[in-house]
Amino acid sequence: MKVKRQRITVEELLRRYAAGERDFTKVYIRDSRQGLMKGIDLSGINLEGSALSFDFSGAILRKAKLLIANRRSEVG
Numbered sequence: 461m462k463v464k465r466q467r468i469t470v471e472e473l474l475r476r477y478a479a480g481e482r483d484f485t486k487v488y489i490r491d492s493r494q495g496l497m498k499g500i501d502l503s504g505i506n507l508e509g510s511a512l513s514f515d516f517s518g519a520i521l522r523k524a525k526l527l528i529a530n531r532r533s534e535v536g
Contacts, residue, residue: 465511470496477502485509 465488468476473489483506491514498518506525 465509470514474500477505482506487511489514491515 465486467488468484470489470491470493473484473487476484482504485506486509487507488511490512494515495517496514497516499520500518501520502524503520503522504524505521508525508527
């Protein structure tokens with residue numbers, strides 16, 4: 461079954477998070493840059509069901525919901 465996901469950029473995710481949004485369920489985010497999230501606080505973010513392909517190394521993810529969908533799943 462094909463899952464519909466909203467495509468957003470890492471920059472959009474960070475902008476919306478900074479504005480107070482925490483629910484990013486069923487989004488598709490892809491970014492090949494390394495170290496982009498180092499030191500970024502994403503505490504409380506909800507990424508359940510999302511398809512992510514970017515480097516979370518160094519991000520702060522306290523109380524984050526990270527039941528992530530398979531990176532190879534269909535994106536619509």
